[in-house]
Every structure is written in C-alpha cells, then in structure tokens.
Amino acid sequence: MTVSLDDLPLRDDLRGQQPYGAPQAPLPVALNVNENTHPIPDEVADDIADSVALALRDVNRYPDREFTALREGFAEYLGHGLEPEQIWAANGSNEVLQHLLQAFAGPGRTAFGFAPTYSMYTLLTRGVGATFVSGERGANFSLTPESAAAQVAEARPDVVFLCAPNNPTGTPLENDVVEAVYDATDGIVIVDEAYREFAPRDVPSALQLLPGRPRLVVSRTMSKAFAFAGARVGYLAADPAVVDALRLVRLPYHLSALTQAAASAALRHADTMLAMVDEIVEQRDRISATLEALGYTVYPTWSNFVLFGGVEDPHATWQALYDRGVLIRDIGIPGHLRVTAGTEDETSAFLGALAEIGR
Template sequence: MIELNDLPLRDELKGVRPYGAPQLDVPVRLNTNENSYPVPDEVVDAIAKAVQGELRELNRYPDRDAVALRADLAGYLGHGLTGANVWAANGSNEILQQLLQVFGGPGRTALGFTPAYSMHPLITTGTGTRWVDGLRAEDFSLSVEHALAQVRKHRPDVVFLCSPNNPTGTAMPMDVIEAVAAEAPGMVIVDEAYAEFARPGTPSALTLLPVYPRLVVTRTMSKAFALAGARLGYLAAAPAVVDAVQLVRLPYHLSALTQAAARAALGCAETLLGTVEAIKAQRDRIVAELGSRGLAVAASDANFVLFGGLADSTAVWRRMLDHGVLIRDVGLPGWLRVTAGTPEETDAFLAALDRSLS
C-alpha cells in the first residue's frame, strides 16, 4: 500500500499537516467558533423556498458570476459598495485561496503576524507562495512600528491582517491597517470573519477601501449569520481586484443552491443577526468570569475568548473534554480558546473549567 510520503509531493508540502479541529460528539462543542443558535424557523422556511425554486433547473449551470448575490452582499455591507466591489465563494477560505492564486505563487511572498488564523500560512504554502511570519508581541499586540519594519524588510506581495484576530479575538487598531496599506508594495488582505461581533466603536477596514486600491476585506456568513454549513464567504475590494480574482476562479464554482440559500439568508439578515448581541453578552461574561478566577484573558471583539495562565493547557483541555466540554487548544503553550455560545453552554464551560482546574 502506497503511503503519503511515497508520493511525489512538492517539497514545501512535505511534513505539512492539514487543517483540522476535532469534530467530536460531546454535549458541549465550543471549539470552532460556530454560532450556537440554530437557524430560526422563518429563515429555514425562506431558504427552503429559495432552494426549492432552483431544483427543477439544476440541469443548467448556475450564474457563473453570482451577480444577484454579489449585489445583495454589497447592499448588506453598505459603505457605497456595489456588486462590482464584491466577490463570493465557498467560504472565506476559498476567497483567500483565490487571492493567493492571483497575487501570490512561486517566487512571491506572503507576510502574516502570528498568532493569527492558522489557515493563512497553510493556504499560502498550498499556492506555492513563500510564507514569512512577522510575529506579534508577547502580549499578542501589533504596533505600527513593528508592522512597518516587517513590511520594509520583506517587501511582501501579500500581507495578511486579521481583525478581530483569531485566536486572540483582539481587533486591530486602524492606524496599523492604514500604515501597512500605505507602505506595502502588494496586496493587503484584512480578514474580518468576526467583524459583526466587534464592540461598539470598532471601525471596519471597509472604510479604507476608497483610499487604498490594493486593500481587500474578507468576510463570511459562517459566524454571525449562523451559516457555517452553507459555506459562503466573500470579499470587498476595488472592482479591478474582483476582475483579477475571476482569472483563477473555477467555472461555476458557486452552486445555484448555495447562491439561493445565501440570498434568502441575506433577506432575513435582521433575524439571523439577532443572536449576535446575545453571543457578545456571553463573551463578555466569560471574560469577566475567567478574570475573576485569576486567569489571563485577551480582550475580545469576536465570538470567542482566549485565556491563559495555565501551567499545563493540554492537560486542562483533556480534562475539559472528559467533562463533556470541547474547547480549542490553539497550540499556544499555557493558553486555550473557548467559543461564546448560549448561556447554558457558558454555564457548562465554567463548571467544567472549575473542575478541571481543581
């Protein structure tokens, strides 16, 4: 039987491990930043009706350019954007991959600042792009001075910025984004997967798009919209960037069913986003409760909380799992991440944590 290492892999893929968060059948799953609230009945009905309307014509290819969906997404984002500024794909990971296919590749470099979203270096490597880690400070912050020093040193073709950052949850100061966008010789991608959970007054990089034509903001419907299973991500950028991405997108990459489901969900945006404030309340509750236990807690603008000060975080993770609560070991010694869910899930998490720490 042939094994993985027996295959003629590209050198940069040898020894690489695929992305993977445990998918375990446990009572409380708080490890992948999903929205814990089920899709409301009225939204289920709207999506079902929209999908039903597409079934008879599944013998035909879908709208290759998803024009109507892109217009709806632009309307949701606002900021004067139109469908020409928006591109959609199967999750924001596919958006990121398409961007790297266009602006990265062999002989090109992508710069990121970890700890951040673990798929950034994986997608970079998968597209044959060289990954450079600019690293963050010990407290996970990223200053203008440090970010600019890394940009000037490496002259990257692509820069990844993550706001709110995953796994820390912290929003990136706008002056950092502006400084990098002004200095970087290539594209700057701001990953805003958790933007809807940001605390009041936290600005979005969408406001900078008219000023910086090489800036791209990526979003998803997986988190705030509770549609992780639908796989719909999108970007906002200058129309020329959208034109560039279409050079590498696969034909008919976004199915008619996905487009119909996403448009129906956008039509029910107010209902779907109704859970955001409830989740933010649980996030803030978790931050306060963990702080009262003497644990280190990263300030969060997302639907999750990173906490530390653990002598053996892996052992705590395992004990939590034994108590039926699955959280995330993000590979930072002494730190773990928990998704903010329902009040009952927060109760279960805190009870399991107290037992695990004792």
C-alpha cells in the first residue's frame, strides 16, 4: 500500500507546501548555493581534526549545554564590546532563526520580510505556525528607511527580517534602514548578516546598533566566509534577555561536542579563514564586470554571489550551463539568474560557458 502526504493527518497549513529544494548535482562547477568553494587550508583543517579527535574522547557524555568556549570565541571574533552572554549559536543560522521564531512568533503571530528575500524566512515562519507577510522593495530591490519603516508600521509584525545584504539579490542594506525599522515596531528585528564579511569593510555592521536596543538581533553564519557550510554552525548577538528567551525553546544539548570543538578551532584561525574573502570578492567583481560586458543587467552586491537580469529564457540558459558542467541558480525572478563567486578557475568556467551559450 502506497501512502502519500494526503493520506496523513498533516497540519492543514502545511498541505500543498514545498520543502526547501536547491538542486544538488555532482557537476564539476557548482555555483548555485553560495558556498565558499575554497577548501579549508591544511593547517586549519589539521587543527580542527585534532580538536574533534580530542572531543571524541568524551563523546559518551553530553556536551556543554551552554557551549561556553564557543560563545567566548564568537564574542571575541565579533568585537564591538560584546560579551559571551550576548551570544547564541545553533546548527546553522537557519536553526538560529528557527529558535527566534519559536520564541517570538508562533500561532496567531506574524513575521515580516521584504520580497524577494531569503526563501527560508517563509518556510521557517510557517513551520512554527505563524503567518509570513511580504513587504515590497523599490528599484533594483533596494529599501529606503522611510518606505521600510512605513511598511513595517502598517503591518505591525511580531518579527521583522532584514537581510543585510539581501539574499537572493545581494542588495546592500545600511544601518539607517535598520534604525528606522526598529523605531517603527515593538517586535523583534532580526538583521541577517550571513554575507556580512563580503561587504565593504568601511561600512558599519548592525552590531554597532545593539546597545540600547533590546529587541534587535544580528545573526551570522560560519557557512560562507569561514567555508564551514558542511559543519552547520550559525550564531547571533543580542541582548542577554533575548538569549534567555532562546533557552526556552532549544532542544537539550543542541550543539554537539564535535560541532563545538570544530567551530572553536576554526575561530582560532579566523585571519587565515577570512583571507579567502578578498579573493572571492575579486572573482565576484570580475563576474559583475564581465556580465555587464556581455550585455546583462547586473545588480549591486555585497555578497559572494551576483544576480543578473536580461536573460531571455532563464531555464534554457540554466540547462545549457548544466549541460556544460556548470550549476548556477534559477531563483524564480523572471529574466534573472544567480551565480556564486567561486575560485578563479570556477569563475572562468562559468563565464566561458555563458559566453558560448549567448543570451
């Protein structure tokens, strides 16, 4: 007997929904999910392996529930006078966001974001039984403080997502928008800085806005700049009271001893790990310049990827690249595709294949 979802007592609000589904395919050049395609340097990998091996000796015991050493490492890395009690971490930034929604959203509550934005905001919101409300962006997917604040004030959400820079468009978002939105709501404001390390270094992070704003949260990930996507480590900085709220919803011992050991070791080599960022930014800018020369519309980006428009048939172009061993992302915006900045060789392979295909 074959059973489908329709045969199960699934929650009504989940019926007809689709799971997160970025394609995974064993192609030579995979530039579709904004990974850091650079391998971890040998000396860093050796230290991580040694740390994990040491943690294995005590793996018969539960890990430190408060992941004390890791929180200390994140506080030191982020700077801005942050203390460990202001730090939270989980298995990827998606779980960090899920914890926030479990604590501050839920049935009868709403979360708000400016479309198009990170698709997981909607999925995570639905997962906790809350309603997701979409706001609008202006020209080139931008946001102004006035428009953003007005939309939030009208929607009166319990949680606001601000993706800085935005995914999937790469659009910069500066602190004046964050301040305006914070002042326009009584809810939790989450600034998702997953791609922060790829932004210009002279542009302030939302971390500097945390003092005096107890409802502001800044989330980060190790997946991108730290080349740690497979390790699944995300974190946030906020008022200690927000961290207390997250303890109410997290699963016991949610961060394994092996995860804590690996992440702490990687943080000890932050300078080495982040040295890759400059090369990625160089390839990102190379992609943007070449795409413009090929006649595509290229959007400003502070991330490790480039959104480009003017694609006559996105699916056909995506498939033609796929057939040439290059995997990029069709994000569902008509006439647009998105590509991750990889190594120099990967970037050359993408640009060469695209030039061969034509528009």
